[in-house]
Amino acid sequence: MSDDNKRFALEAKGLAKTFPYGEERLKVLVDADMRVVAGRSISIRGESGCGKTTLLNLLARLDFADTGELYWNGESYDPKLPPGPRDAARRACLIGVVYQAYYLIPEMNVLENVLLAARLAGSMGKDAKQRARELLNRVGVTNRERQLPQKLSGGERQRVAIARALLNRPKVILADEPTGNLDERSAGDVMELLLEACREEDAGLVLVTHNPSFAKATDEALNLVKGELSPA
Amino acid sequence: MKLPWAFYLSWKQLFPTGRGVSFFSILSVFGVALGVNVMIVVVAFMNGFQDKFRTDIIDSQGHARAEMAYGSSGDWKDDMKKLESQPKVQAVAPYLNGHLLLEHFGNRSIPFAMGVDPVRGDTVIPVSEFLAEGSPKILAVEASRITPLPVVDDLQDDVVFLSRQAADKLGAHPAAALLTTDHNSSSNRVGNGIMVLRKLDPFVESGTWKVRFEDDGSYRVTDPYDEEWEDLFFVSEKIENLGEGIPLFEITPGSTPFAKGDLFTIEIFGASVIDVYSPSMLEKAKDDELLPPRQVRVGGIFEVPWQGFHLDALFGTLRFMQEMNGQSGVVHGFNLKFVPEVASDTQALADACMNTRSSLGENWSVVPWFVENAWFFDLLKFEEYLMVLIMVPIGLVAAFAIAIALMTSVLRKTREIGLLVAMGGSRLSIGTVFTMQGFVIGLLGAVLGWGMALLFICYRDSLMSFIVRNIAGEEGGAGVAQFYDFYSLRVPYPWDSADSLQNFLTFGAFAVGVSTLAGFLPAWKAARLNPSEALRSE
Known part of the structure; x- marks a missing residue:
């Protein structure tokens, strides 16, 4: 492992991914490089179906690549191999995820949903509870911790999802269109919160968005066109 | 101890925050409980019947019957002394059986007649309890x-x-x-x-x-x-x-x-x-020796609880039967009662019978009650196994219901499963979430089933009363009146009998096992989901 790798919360080199398409293979990602520094944000824009979510899945090791290299906090992972138990355990500690559809567990209240991240990472305890409450306070969902997700607005649910993603002090947050289901005002608030929180928590942010103004607000803006990443 | 997240999540899916318990959980647990209850109650009642029949048979013929292989025993007093000297024999009662013709004001009956020693007989066959x-x-x-x-x-x-x-x-x-x-x-x-x-x-x-x-x-x-x-x-x-x-x-x-x-x-x-005629009188009639009938009084009415006992029967003294048979000083055999530690163990009883036979000689057979009535108990056992075989599908139906419900849950929660993987959940843990749900449903169902079975056993008399009265009416209809005997059916609680405890544990374990297995298929499907596809699913 080089010293360069250690400097990045997440680094991908030459990631490529194809999908079968009839008798041929469809190139979704071609030689994608990305370096995510702690506390800084990167946005990725592109047309629907251009491979943005696939890129996030490869970065999170939820899918495997055809070629390339991948480092999480300087630790090397072979992105060509299907993810194993080690990946799952490290993912719980190093990567936070935020999705457009929130994915809060309906059988748990707000606090339990946030704490689920600590349970998955095996770090459940008093400290985790305290931090969950602080984060809920930080994202503006104070006094709603006993509520079920169904009782919250879309914006509130996404704030809870952000708090959940931040609970384990991840090195990187991967956010896949986190404002896609929100109205303009809520979307702005949530985006502002996400950027601020990542800075404060010293977590790198990879944001997939269609919104140009949100992309502009990040430290680095990338476009994904025909499978290739390029500066916006 | 920290609860693994998969256990926690499976518990939450069964018992969600704010709702206490899900509809699926209630139905599944009750389904399993009913299955466990039915299986336990059926076997417990069957065992109760067997126990009652066992007691009734022993009451009506003792623990074993010792008979001469080729006829009556003339030296029966010596034989009785030999039997009494056996260390494991508790009581010996001689008997002489036969058929007699009874007549009373033109009514006739040919009952199975048993000559017993009123004093000794009661120590082996409790005639006094039948009166x-x-x-x-x-x-x-x-x-x-x-x-x-x-x-x-x-x-x-x-x-x-x-x-x-x-x-x-x-x-x-x-x-x-x-x-x-x-x-x-x-x-x-x-x-x-x-x-x-x-x-x-x-x-x-x-x-x-x-x-x-x-x-x-x-x-x-x-x-x-x-x-x-x-x-x-x-x-x-x-x-x-x-x-x-x-x-x-x-x-x-x-x-x-x-x-x-x-x-x-x-x-x-x-x-x-009543007037009594015996076969020996007929024999004498052939020689033109006509004897008047013997006149005896009816001293009491008896009811032997063992349904297999002769319905038309008579108890007389040994001497009365000897006189009627023209076989003075002869008995047909002995009813034996063994000491409790031998009587309670069929193998020990079989061994004791063998030893007793050895002491009497080759011409004797000593047959324990369970050999003499093997056909009946084999039949009951077969019936019990058959009932259990019929009941097992009830448990399986509950398991299928659980499997279907959990499978539906996996389909409904596909994106949540994808999220759990994205948050760091392993495939094994994802599978555990659904397997645990099957296990918990099985466990709770087993416990509830045990409770229901205990209630059935506790209130069995009221239950039997209800069933009999509703089937047969207050007086008991044809063929049903005999069930009144079972009002006092001895069905032991699990803390009173090792067999009953084994019965409870076996069916409880069956329910837990089958329910857990029912969770395996959905768990396997959940664990195999591709997280990236799961997160995209609609």
Whole structure:
């Protein structure tokens, strides 16, 4: 492992991914490089179906690549191999995820949903509870911790999802269109919160968005066109 | 101890925050519980029936029967001594069986007759426990039946006990008594003390006995044979025996004392006298030697609880049967009772029977009760296994329901499963979430099923009463009246019997196992989901 790798919360080199398409293979990602520094944000824009979510899945090791290299906090992972138990355990500690559809567990209240991240990472305890409450306070969902997700607005649910993603002090947050289901005002608030929180928590942010103004607000803006990443 | 997140999540999916318990959980747990309950109750009741039959059979024939292979035993007293000297033999009772022809006012019956030793016999076969109330049906206004139950001592050479069915066929009955009181014969119109008839001798004659009080503590009695009042008796006095054929009264003072003139009238109905013919009489008739029938009195009615016992039956003394068979000093065999530690263990009993047979000689066979009745218990056991085989699908149906519900849950929660993987959940843990749900449902279902089974066992008599009355009506319909015997069915609780405990544990474990297996398929499907595809699913 080089010293360069250690400097990045997440680094991908030459990631490529194809999908079968009839008798041929469809190139979704071609030689994608990305370096995510702690506390800084990167946005990725592109047309629907251009491979943005696939890129996030490869970065999170939820899918495997055809070629390339991948480092999480300087630790090397072979992105060509299907993810194993080690990946799952490290993912719980190093990567936070935020999705457009929130994915809060309906059988748990707000606090339990946030704490689920600590349970998955095996770090459940008093400290985790305290931090969950602080984060809920930080994202503006104070006094709603006993509520079920169904009782919250879309914006509130996404704030809870952000708090959940931040609970384990991840090195990187991967956010896949986190404002896609929100109205303009809520979307702005949530985006502002996400950027601020990542800075404060010293977590790198990879944001997939269609919104140009949100992309502009990040430290680095990338476009994904025909499978290739390029500066916006 | 930290609860693994998969356990926590599976618990939350079954018992969500805010709702307490999900509809799926309630239905699944009840489904499993019903299955467990039915299986336990069926087997417990079947075991109860077997236990009852076992007790009834042992009561009606002892733990084993020792018989000579080729005929009767002439030296039976020596043989009995040999048997009694066996260390594991507790009691020995000789018997002599045969068939007799009974006649009573033109009614005939050919019962299976057993000659027993009234004293020894009761230690092996509790004839005294079989004796039942047998008063004739007499309509009487303001009269009460005060016939005492007969006792085994009543069995004498000229007195026999008849089974209820044989007595009904013959229209015969033992001695009976009715009590009437005269309310107008004294100033206080009869004290409220109690008069009981302690003993009614089988040789008592029909007639009216009267008891008249002289004051609150003394009375005089007059018998049917002369109108003279006998000597003075005292209430406080215990009268033991006044002679053959004289009823023994016992009077207990009540809160209102007796007074001069208080009068009780006791109507005595003498025991039926039946004519008995034996095969040996027929043999003698062939030689033109016509013998008159032997006349015996009916000393009591008996009911043997074992349904396989002869319905038309007679108990007489050993000597009576020997005389009727023309086989003086002969017995057919011995009913044996072994010490409890041997009797409770079939293998030990079989071994003891073998040893006993060795001590008697080659011509003897000593057959334990479970060998003699093997056909019956094999049948019951087969029925039990068959019932369980029929019941097992009930448990499987519950398991299928669980599997279908969990599979639906996996489909409904596909994106949540993808998220859990994205948050760091391993495939094994994802699978565990659904397997655990099956396990927890099985466990709770088993516990609830145990509770329901305990309630069934606790209230089995009420349950049987309800079933019998609703099937057969108050009087018990044809073929159903016998179920009244099972009101007192002995169905042990798991803490009282190792078999019952094993029964509970087996079916509980079956429910947990099957429910857990039901969770495996959905768990396998969930664990195999591709997280990136799961997160995209609609």
